[in-house]
Amino acid sequence: MVKKKREVVVLEKCPTGIKGLDEITRGGLPQGRPTLVCGSAGCGKTLFAMEFLMRGAMQFGEPGVFMTFEETPEDLAKNFISLGFDLHDMESRGLIATDHVYIERTEIEETGAYDLEGLFIRLGSAIDAIKAKRVVLDTIEALFAGLSNAAIVRAELRRLFHWLKARGVTAIVTGESGDRLLTRYGLEEYVADCVILLDFRIDAQISTRRLRIIKYRGSSHGADEYPFLIDEGGFSILPITSLGLDYPVATERIATGVPKLDAMFDGKGFYRGSTVLVSGTAGTGKTSLAATFADAACRRGERCLYFAFEESPSQIVRNMGSIGLDLNRWVKKGLLRFHSARPSLYGLEMHLLTFHKLIEQFAPQVFVIDPISNLTAAGTAAEVKSILTRLIDYLKMKQISTFLTDLTHLQSGLERTSEEISSLIDTWILLRAIERNGERNRGLYVLKSRGMDHSNQIQEFVLTHQGIDLIDIYTGLGEVLTGSARVAQEAGERAAELACRREAERRLREQERKRKALETKIAALRAAFDEETEEVHLIADEERKRQAVHTESRLAMARFREGKPSEPPAKRVKKRGKGA
Amino acid sequence: MKVGSTGKGKKAKTDATEPIWNLRLYVAGQTQKSITAFANLKKICDEHLAGKYRIEVIDLVKNPQLAKGDQIIALPTLVRKLPEPIKKIIGDLANTERVLVGLDIRSA
Numbered sequence: 001m002v003k004k005k006r007e008v009v010v011l012e013k014c015p016t017g018i019k020g021l022d023e024i025t026r027g028g029l030p031q032g033r034p035t036l037v038c039g040s041a042g043c044g045k046t047l048f049a050m051e052f053l054m055r056g057a058m059q060f061g062e063p064g065v066f067m068t069f070e071e072t073p074e075d076l077a078k079n080f081i082s083l084g085f086d087l088h089d090m091e092s093r094g095l096i097a098t099d100h101v102y103i104e105r106t107e108i109e110e111t112g113a114y115d116l117e118g119l120f121i122r123l124g125s126a127i128d129a130i131k132a133k134r135v136v137l138d139t140i141e142a143l144f145a146g147l148s149n150a151a152i153v154r155a156e157l158r159r160l161f162h163w164l165k166a167r168g169v170t171a172i173v174t175g176e177s178g179d180r181l182l183t184r185y186g187l188e189e190y191v192a193d194c195v196i197l198l199d200f201r202i203d204a205q206i207s208t209r210r211l212r213i214i215k216y217r218g219s220s221h222g223a224d225e226y227p228f229l230i231d232e233g234g235f236s237i238l239p240i241t242s243l244g245l246d247y248p249v250a251t252e253r254i255a256t257g258v259p260k261l262d263a264m265f266d267g268k269g270f271y272r273g274s275t276v277l278v279s280g281t282a283g284t285g286k287t288s289l290a291a292t293f294a295d296a297a298c299r300r301g302e303r304c305l306y307f308a309f310e311e312s313p314s315q316i317v318r319n320m321g322s323i324g325l326d327l328n329r330w331v332k333k334g335l336l337r338f339h340s341a342r343p344s345l346y347g348l349e350m351h352l353l354t355f356h357k358l359i360e361q362f363a364p365q366v367f368v369i370d371p372i373s374n375l376t377a378a379g380t381a382a383e384v385k386s387i388l389t390r391l392i393d394y395l396k397m398k399q400i401s402t403f404l405t406d407l408t409h410l411q412s413g414l415e416r417t418s419e420e421i422s423s424l425i426d427t428w429i430l431l432r433a434i435e436r437n438g439e440r441n442r443g444l445y446v447l448k449s450r451g452m453d454h455s456n457q458i459q460e461f462v463l464t465h466q467g468i469d470l471i472d473i474y475t476g477l478g479e480v481l482t483g484s485a486r487v488a489q490e491a492g493e494r495a496a497e498l499a500c501r502r503e504a505e506r507r508l509r510e511q512e513r514k515r516k517a518l519e520t521k522i523a524a525l526r527a528a529f530d531e532e533t534e535e536v537h538l539i540a541d542e543e544r545k546r547q548a549v550h551t552e553s554r555l556a557m558a559r560f561r562e563g564k565p566s567e568p569p570a571k572r573v574k575k576r577g578k579g580a
Numbered sequence: 581m582k583v584g585s586t587g588k589g590k591k592a593k594t595d596a597t598e599p600i601w602n603l604r605l606y607v608a609g610q611t612q613k614s615i616t617a618f619a620n621l622k623k624i625c626d627e628h629l630a631g632k633y634r635i636e637v638i639d640l641v642k643n644p645q646l647a648k649g650d651q652i653i654a655l656p657t658l659v660r661k662l663p664e665p666i667k668k669i670i671g672d673l674a675n676t677e678r679v680l681v682g683l684d685i686r687s688a
Contacts, residue, residue, distance in 0.1 A: 102651045107667070109682030112617075112674035117608040118640060118652035125644035147654065147670075 011218040014170040017055025020237030024222035034164050034171040036191035038183045039198030045174040049136040051234045054085045056134045057095035064134035065126040066098045069142035073100050083234045097126040103146025116156035139174040144185045161190045193217045208347045227349035236353050247397045257296030260470035264455035273399040279406040280431030284442050286405040290370050291320040293403050298330035302365035306338045309374040313338030324466045348379040348387045366401045373407040392424050426450045434482045441482035601633035602662035608655045609641045613672050617656040620673035628685050
């Protein structure tokens, strides 16, 4: 017998169909077991359970029973409608069965022993009627309020959860948050397989909803708090917290819309799919640069999604007309879509969700947020960073080129962003106002641009009726001059240059003159020297002649002296001769 | 199962205008609790409502769909359908005093 590899028993999961939840639970809720969903009032427990049922019925072919202890069937139907589902229609098609359990303590007298078999029978008959695979009990804690004998209720609840497991239905039980316990009556004691906590909190008057899986027996799951939101499409949980950094990268380059700006990036512009940040103080031309980039994308036939947090679309279109951009034609062609919203309109998660939704719908190649700094109005800096990180990861994965603008303040320093996201940015362009001589001009420089050569020069950024232009800035003499100061400086410099040239020429002439004078002097000296030399030669000659004459005269004297007897040498010779 | 005791003239003082007590006892099968409850109810009715009550016993095991109508959760449940308003008493009806109060036969 061939030994079979021992199969690891994997917990079967029941997909919820709720956006994002199946990702963080790695497949859904535990199949055939009850899950406790708890949270404070208004946190969305009922909606969560409702969506679980609806998606089950519509997407996974699993009919469900909704047993409500709180809401009347009419309220329930209204809630379903708010998510875009017609409860009555689904009931008539046998996809959903509802049962409203109404308990009013004052109407019930308790005398002696009882059990909750009636509840079991009701639930059982509803399950049987539509062959339900899913069950929601919302919220069963009402039993504690409705019945005075808590001991019986507890025992019966324990039995109920065993019974649910035995029936093999995937159940959601909701419970209200308690003080010390997760739920007011400690339901977590009975539901041990999976507990999900929904949280609803308000920070700075903006509400955020968060979901956390407290436990999930026998399964790994995301442990973080996940922001979620509820809108007309139901629940959306944001699972995109840890996409990792393994997205593909493009080597393709795309134009910035400003030829001279392209030139600053090796002549080719940005990388496709990269994240570009333009930061600058107010009125430095961030929106103009963003609009130009969007315009360039549309010119290439690409779709661009433009999130405007400060201006209405029509205002942007009008204003950009003043720098020669006709954005309206792209809007008409369907290549450019604006989305304007005040950042404080709703929480950050909602913004992120809106980004996601519109990106999914519109599938843009270029995405602009103008400006991201306003998002801080909807959350703390850390939250904004978290949201932007997730957004940027998502956009990178989709290879969408992203253009963000950021309003910075001089006090906080230009070379930082208020959201501390600089490390997420591939290309960072800084616009700054240069104030001098009663004039305000704009300077542009590239702070960083990953993976490409880029200019280190500050360029003057000029908005003209024909669009954006960049002009080499005057940077001589340790000064940075722009605008008319630059023009004046340049003119002054040309004059100075001319003067310098003249001076140099004059000096050359002077030097030539000096050289000539020197040469004349040298000639004179040489003449004098020659004359002297000649004289010396003459004297030497004469001396020689005089010497010769002298020698001659001495010889003559000697000859003369030889003829005389008195001369002693001659006498001696004579005497010697006599004696011999 | 219907148990009735509306016998005329069983008690002379019974007024013609006095309403009939229409009681419904919900049970689940022939459990000990069901049997006890029914026995207790019968005894109380015979003692206090002789000749003017009708008991309807509904077995939810056989007719589960009937549980919804009277909002039955706990079993056994006694429902006073008539006279109005509807009253509910849950449990095996062991405490006669409470049953009488619950049925408004005797004020609390």
